[in-house]
Amino acid sequence: xxxxxxxxxxxxxxxxxxxxxxxxxxxxxxxxxxxxxxxxxxxxxxxxxxxxxxxxxxxxxxxxxxxxxxxxxxxxxxxxxxxxxxxxxxxxxxxxxxxxxxxxxxxxxxxxxxxxxxxxxxxxxxxxxxxxxxxxxxxxxxxxxxxxxxxxxxxxxxxxxxxxxxxxxxxxxxxxxxxxxxxxxxxxxxxxxxxxxxxxxxxxxxxxxxxxxxxxxxxxxxxxxxxxxxxxxxxxxxxxxxxxxxxxxxxxxxxxxxxxxxxxxxxxxxxxxxxxxxxxxxxxxxxxxxxxxxxxxxxxxxxxxxxxxxxxxxxxxxxxxxxxxxxxxxxxxxxxxxxxxxxxxxxxx
Amino acid sequence: xxxxxxxxxxxxxxxxxxxxxxxxxxxxxxxxxxxxxxxxxxxxxxxxxxxxxxxxxxxxxxxxxxxxxxxxxxxxxxxxxxxxxxxxxxxxxxxxxxxxxxxxxxxxxxxxxxxxxxxxxxxxxxxxxxxxxxxxxxxxxxxxxxxxxxxxxxxxxxxxxxxxxxxxxxxxxxxxxxxxxxxxxxxxxxxxxxxxxxxxxxxxxxxxxxxxxxxxxxxxxxxxxxxxxxxxxxxxxxxxxxxxxxxxxxxxxxxxxxxxxxxxxxxxxxxxxxxxxxxxxxxxxxxxxxxxxxxxxxxxxxxxxxxxxxxxxxxxxxxxxxxxxxxxxxxxxxxxxxxxxxxxxxxxxxxxxxxxxxxxxxxxxxxxxxxxxxxxxxxxxxxxxxxxxxxxxxxxxxxxxxxxxxxxxxxxxxxxxxxxxxxxxxxxxxxxxxxxxxxxxxxxxxxxxxxxxxxxxxxxxxxxxxxxxxxxxxxxxxxxxxxxxxxxxxxxxxxxxxxxxxxxxxxxx
Numbered sequence: 086x087x088x089x090x091x092x093x094x095x096x097x098x099x100x101x102x103x104x105x106x107x108x109x110x111x112x113x114x115x116x117x118x119x120x121x122x123x124x125x126x127x128x129x130x131x132x133x134x135x136x137x138x139x140x141x142x143x144x145x146x147x148x149x150x151x152x153x154x155x156x157x158x159x160x161x162x163x164x165x166x167x168x169x170x171x172x173x174x175x176x177x178x179x180x181x182x183x184x185x186x187x188x189x190x191x192x193x194x195x196x197x198x199x200x201x202x203x204x205x206x207x208x209x210x211x212x213x214x215x216x217x218x219x220x221x222x223x224x225x226x227x228x229x230x231x232x233x234x235x236x237x238x239x240x241x242x243x244x245x246x247x248x249x250x251x252x253x254x255x256x257x258x259x260x261x262x263x264x265x266x267x268x269x270x271x272x273x274x275x276x277x278x279x280x281x282x283x284x285x286x287x288x289x290x291x292x293x294x295x296x297x298x299x300x301x302x303x304x305x306x307x308x309x310x311x312x313x314x315x316x317x318x319x320x321x322x323x324x325x326x327x328x329x330x331x332x333x334x335x336x337x338x339x340x341x342x343x344x345x346x347x348x349x350x351x352x353x354x355x356x357x358x359x360x361x362x363x364x365x366x367x368x369x370x371x372x373x374x375x376x377x378x379x380x381x382x383x384x385x386x387x388x389x390x391x392x393x394x395x396x397x398x399x400x401x402x403x404x405x406x407x408x409x410x411x412x413x414x415x416x417x418x419x420x421x422x423x424x425x426x427x428x429x430x431x432x433x434x
Numbered sequence: 435x436x437x438x439x440x441x442x443x444x445x446x447x448x449x450x451x452x453x454x455x456x457x458x459x460x461x462x463x464x465x466x467x468x469x470x471x472x473x474x475x476x477x478x479x480x481x482x483x484x485x486x487x488x489x490x491x492x493x494x495x496x497x498x499x500x501x502x503x504x505x506x507x508x509x510x511x512x513x514x515x516x517x518x519x520x521x522x523x524x525x526x527x528x529x530x531x532x533x534x535x536x537x538x539x540x541x542x543x544x545x546x547x548x549x550x551x552x553x554x555x556x557x558x559x560x561x562x563x564x565x566x567x568x569x570x571x572x573x574x575x576x577x578x579x580x581x582x583x584x585x586x587x588x589x590x591x592x593x594x595x596x597x598x599x600x601x602x603x604x605x606x607x608x609x610x611x612x613x614x615x616x617x618x619x620x621x622x623x624x625x626x627x628x629x630x631x632x633x634x635x636x637x638x639x640x641x642x643x644x645x646x647x648x649x650x651x652x653x654x655x656x657x658x659x660x661x662x663x664x665x666x667x668x669x670x671x672x673x674x675x676x677x678x679x680x681x682x683x684x685x686x687x688x689x690x691x692x693x694x695x696x697x698x699x700x701x702x703x704x705x706x707x708x709x710x711x712x713x714x715x716x717x718x719x720x721x722x723x724x725x726x727x728x729x730x731x732x733x734x735x736x737x738x739x740x741x742x743x744x745x746x747x748x749x750x751x752x753x754x755x756x757x758x759x760x761x762x763x764x765x766x767x768x769x770x771x772x773x774x775x776x777x778x779x780x781x782x783x784x785x786x787x788x789x790x791x792x793x794x795x796x797x798x799x800x801x802x803x804x805x806x807x808x809x810x811x812x813x814x815x816x817x818x819x820x821x822x823x824x825x826x827x828x829x830x831x832x833x834x835x836x837x838x839x840x841x842x843x844x845x846x847x848x849x850x851x852x853x854x855x856x857x858x859x860x861x862x863x864x865x866x867x868x869x870x871x872x873x874x875x876x877x878x879x880x881x882x883x884x885x886x887x888x889x890x891x892x893x894x895x896x897x898x899x900x901x902x903x904x905x906x907x908x909x910x911x912x913x914x915x916x917x918x919x920x921x922x923x924x925x926x927x928x929x930x931x932x933x934x935x936x937x938x939x940x941x942x943x
Contacts, residue, residue, distance in 0.1 A: 287805050289796040296793050299782035306741055306779055307794045307847065308765035366784050 121360055121375050124408070128379060132386035139389055146268060152381030153270035154179075154329045154336075156374060158348055159355035160281045161211075161325025163373045164318040166356050167285075168298040169365025170225040172319060174214060175326040175352055177236035179345030182207040182330030184243045187251060187340035196256045203331035204324055210236055211323015215316030225319075233349070240342040249340040260335030270332045277325065281370045294318060298365025355380055358408045379404070441504070443468045443632045444489075444601055449498035451484055458484045461498065462658040464651060466601065471623060471633045473647035476676055480653040482636050486603050490522040491515040521594035522603040529590055531579030536561035538578050539593050564592045569625050570618075584615025588622070595626075602626065603634040608642060612728040620646060639892065640669045641927055652676050669923070673895065684871060685899025687878045692902065693717035696886035697769075697855045699738055702747030708733040708910040710747065715855065715886035720877060722897040722918070723890045725907035725930045731890045732774050734907070735857050738888075739771040740764040751854055765794060768854030772844050772861055774890070776837070780844045783833035787823070788814045790832045790843050795850040817846035822872060838869025845876060856880060859890040874900050894923040906930050 133140040158175050165172045186203030194202065210232065217228045262269045285291035296304040297314045305311045326345075333344050359376030361368025383404060387397045444466040451459040459481045466472050474482050487493040489500070491512040500507055502518055509515050515522070529538045536558045537544075545556040561574035570588040578586055587607060595602060604623075608616040623646060627633060637643055643650065650667070652659040652675040659675045695714045703709030708730040715721045723731040737744040740760045749756045749764075756767040764771075773779035782790050791814045792799075799806045799813065811828075818825060821842040832840060841861065848856060858877070862870045877900055880887055891897040897904055898921050906914040906929035914929030 287807075288803060289800055289805060292789070292793065292796055292805070295785065295789070296782060299785050300778075302778060303780050303782055304793075306739075306761050306771065306773055308762045309793070310760075310762050362784075366782065 120411070121358070121372055121379075121408070124411075125375050125379050125382070128382055128386075132382060132389075136386045136389040139386060144385070144389075146266075146271070148378075148381050148385045149271040149274075150268040151385065152377050153268075153274040154332055155348060155351050155355060155380065156274050156377035157277050157325050157329040157332070158345075158352035159359075159373045159377050160277050160370060161322035162349070162352045163281070163356045163359075163361055163368060163370055164285075164294060164321045165225070166298075166353070166361050166363060167294050167365060167368055168315055168318050169301070169363075170218065170315065170318065171229065171353070171363070172211075172214060172225065172322045173229040173349050174210070174233040174236055175322055175329075176345035176348040177233045177240065178207045178210045178323050178326035179330040179333060179348060180240035180342055181210060181236045181243070182327035183334035183344050184240050184249070184330075184340040184342065186256065186331045187249055187254065187334050188243065190255050191249070191251055199256050200259065200331050203334070204327040207327015207330060208320050208324035211320040211326070212316070214323065215319030218319060219312040219315035229319075237342075237346075240344075244340055244342045246342060248342070250338065251340075252338060254335065254338050256331065257335050257338050260332050260337070270336070273328065273332065277328065278370065278374050285370050290314070290317075295366055298367075300366070351380060354405050358405060376408075379408075442466060443503065445499075445501040445504075446485070446489070447499045447501070449485060449488060449500075450496045451481075451488065451493065452496055457656050459488075459495075459656045462653060462656070464658070465661070466632045466634060468600070468632050469627055469630045470648040471627055471635050471646050473635045473637065473643040473650045474653070475637070475643065475650060475672060476653035476659075480676070481656040482653055483605060484656075485653075486522055486605060486634065486636065489515065489520055489601075489603065491520075516596075519598050519600035520603070521596065521599035521601065522605065523587070523591055523594055523607055524605050529578055529586060529593070531577075531586075533578055534574065535565075535572055535576055535578050535581070535589050536574035538589055539564050539574065541593070561592075564596065565589075568592050568595055569622050582612070582615060584611045584618065587611065587615075587619070591622070595631075599631065601632045601634070603636070605636045606638070607635075608637065608639070608727065613726055616642075616727070640672070640894070640923075643672075644669065685874065685896070687874070687900065688882070690718055690720070690881055690902055692719035693884060696752055697738070697888065698748075698750045698753075699734075700748050700750075702734065702737055702749070703745045704730070704733050704737055704910075705743065705745050706733065708737075709745075711907075711910075711912055713888075713905055713912065715888050717884045717886055718881050719903070720881050720887040720889060720901045722901035722904045723888065723907060724892075724894070724897045724904050724926050727892065729907040729930065730910040731907050732859055733910075735771065735859050735888065735890050736773075738764075739769055739857055741771065741773070765851070765853070769857065770794075770848035770851060770853035770855065771857040772841070772848065772859060774859040774863070776840055776844060776864070780847075781832045781840055784831050786829050787818075787832055787835065787843050788828040791817060791846045791850060794847050798851075813850055814846070817849050820849065821846050821876065836869075838865040838872075841865050842869060842872065845873065849876070849880075853885070855886045855888065857888045857890075860892060861889065862891075862893065862896060894926055897926065898923065908932055 138144055158179065162172050162175060182203040185206035186199050189202035190199040214229055214232055217223050218225045259269050259273070264272050285294065293304070293309045293314050296307065296309055297311050301311050330344065334340055355376035356368065356373045357363060357376070358379060359368065359372030359374065361373060380401070383401060384397065387400060392400070442465040446462070446464040448461040448463065449459055450461050462481065462485060464474070464485065476482050484493060488495045489509065491509045491514050494510065500509055507518055509518065509520070530541065539561040540557045545553040545560065547553045558574050565572055565574060568588065568591055570592060572581065572585055572588065578589060581589070607619060611619065623633060635643070635646055644664070647664055649661055649663055650672060651661040652672060654676060662671070694717055696717045697715040699711060699713045702711045711734050713721070723734065725731050733742065736742040738749050740756070740758055740763060743759050749758065751768045754767065756769065757763050761771070777783065782793070788811065792810050795813065796805060796810065799809045814828065815825060818828065823839060823842055823846065827835065827839070832843060835843065845861070861873050865873065877887055877889070889897070889901060898918050901918045904916045904918055904921055904926060905912045906916070906926055908930055913932070916925060
């Protein structure tokens with residue numbers, strides 16, 4: 086700014102433009118990348134020491150299975166939050182999708198078709214959220230609050246308010262089976278995260294999701310179809326919720342209209358815990374996975390320690406707030422550097 | 435140097451301020467008399483805003499003295515500034531749109547009745563008084579957000595002036611105003627000056643300064659260059675003082691030989707009364723859209739690019755029509771636009787410079803649906819080198835760059851796409867002079883490479899200096915066309931204000 090003079094050779098980025106070269110160890114830089122992983126490792130280590138039977142293969146696989154549903158919901162919701170949106174309806178979508186899959190199976194659909202029916206039901210519900218949000222420009226919070234209620238009502242209507250238990254459910258293995266010793270839901274979760282990671286990091290669409298969340302108007306003027314991207318992320322979240330609904334139904338071998346009540350908040354918590362900014366444009370899908378695992382480890386560990394349920398809630402609430410507080414603190418050093426970096430007060434012309 | 439027939443109301447002596455590695459102000463002096471409009475001019479980063487922030491108590495000086503009525507005073511906080519009768523109107527509005535005018539004017543000092551309830555009647559009365567003091571005719575019971583930007587600015591002025599401001603600083607007050615609104619502001623400034631208020635007026639718009647100011651002080655690179663009575667100098671003197679040299683070689687470009695028409699716009703009208711506009715830009719040609727703020731230049735640029743819907747009209751690139759209304763389609767057809775407002779419309783502030791540059795050209799680096807990250811990085815680096823952006827910046831968030839480097843990153847985004855037509859809306863606004871020169875270099879390269887370049891610029895020397903032709907807009911239409919080699923600022927202004935005749939030069943359409 087002020088220090089630049091007009092010699093043609095001097096256009097290069099001046100030293101005041103950015104922070105000094107990274108020092109030997111830059112805490113903020115590393116925290117941004119592995120900080121949440123450190124929290125997870127510390128938590129697991131702590132649990133292994135104080136919780137009886139925590140560090141056994143069986144228990145760890147159990148934990149993995151128990152978190153898979155929330156983790157799959159959270160993967161989808163991460164797409165939405167990355168665009169600065171929110172989806173409160175995924176818990177209800179989970180219920181509707183589970184009901185749809187069970188009803189399809191009871192109507193004689195073979196396993197793949199029943200599963201597809203569940204996922205598709207979720208995707209369609211998500212698409213509805215997406216259309217209302219993107220093309221009618223309604224606030225995502227309100228739209229998904231509405232569909233949360235509506236879809237819960239739909240789940241009750243489809244089941245007459247009663248669980249539909251089917252002990253011969255053909256896709257029950259999706260909830261209870263094993264693939265070479267690993268629970269199927271864990272395998273599904275791993276596949277979901279691999280695909281989500283690939284899509285967000287290695288495809289054009291994924292970068293567009295970040296761009297829309299980073300600055301929607303700039304994204305539009307950069308040639309991105311912002312509405313289509315916005316619509317699609319809700320469909321992704323819906324399809325993920327549909328998959329989670331199928332797993333849930335398979336796990337309990339029934340269609341439960343009350344399934345997934347309140348799950349949307351755990352999914353949002355996992356994403357935020359994993360470093361995804363509710364302002365959009367910032368976050369990593371693997372962070373969300375780690376966030377889900379932290380929540381799951383915490384819950385299981387507390388149960389193993391016989392901590393009363395009420396106290397578990399207290400502790401989980403504190404952990405979520407702490408994690409977000411750390412997240413906001415980790416940005417401080419960068420902010421300070423930025424101030425030094427761009428000192429001359431903005432003088433728009 | 436200056437006439438000393440009046441005692442200065444305010445004197446700033448030897449003010450210095452350093453931010454980190456940057457010396458924003460180096461011992462500058464400034465003096466202000468009651469009843470004068472004193473223009474403070476300088477390039478971006480010259481230190482004008484910093485000095486005004488010190489005066490407003492928002493920034494604390496490192497050294498120097500502040501004297502009011504020849505007495506040294508301390509301004510350590512905004513409250514101190516108010517106590518000394520200093521009011522500063524910043525560029526961005528500082529009001530609550532959902533509240534009424536009266537509520538905004540009373541913000542923080544709401545009058546109460548004996549019983550502690552809000553005294554609405556007193557509030558409205560006080561608001562009327564404040565508005566009347568600056569001669570603004572606005573109903574204080576109206577909701578602020580329902581007023582035009584200009585009206586809102588007047589409310590802001592009324593609030594800042596309050597009951598007792600003796601010193602009023604206006605920082606680029608007309609940047610967002612329509613011509614009519616600006617005229618009203620000028621009138622109010624005149625009335626306040628007549629009432630003995632001392633006004634500091636910061637503006638880059640020479641014509642405005644010439645209309646309003648009694649004296650001009652120029653800063654350059656944080657230093658004081660000089661103060662002149664308006665009568666002593668002309669605008670080219672001021673430019674020389676601001677830049678420290680003449681601008682000729684800043685704008686120097688080789689003679690261009692434009693080829694066939696690339697961009698052809700016909701009968702373009704907007705939904706807000708802009709147009710119909712016809713314009714053509716040839717291969718290898720730089721055309722500038724000039725005119726006053728509110729003349730419709732940005733609207734035309736945005737409609738060509740599809741950023742705003744057009745009511746009628748066609749846009750063709752290389753003879754192929756562009757389906758209107760979508761930036762994505764415009765980009766696919768070979769158009770590119772650097773929008774007027776960098777932060778709101780172009781940048782992804784939290785994303786890396788690399789992501790900012792590559793966002794529009796990711797499609798060129800996809801194999802079987804997978805992004806080729808190595809190729810993306812190589813392409814980004816090539817553009818960064820071309821614009822002399824240091825490679826170590828590629829992972830920094832865009833917000834950490836200076837305005838000039840941010841603008842270069844936005845430009846690099848379109849260079850990476852190889853667009854046929856570049857529309858640059860105020861490309862050097864808020865950009866320091868070094869980066870300005872580099873942006874001009876890129877414009878020259880693009881033209882030499884056979885692209886068509888359409889520039890919207892409010893900076894007259896720039897508009898004339900970098901272009902081959904100037905199209906002047908007034909009230910939504912193109913009213914004049916001038917060849918840049920023979921154009922003068924006066925001729926452009928004459929068209930822009932509607933006072934042109936053949937004698938001045940150029941063709942009136």
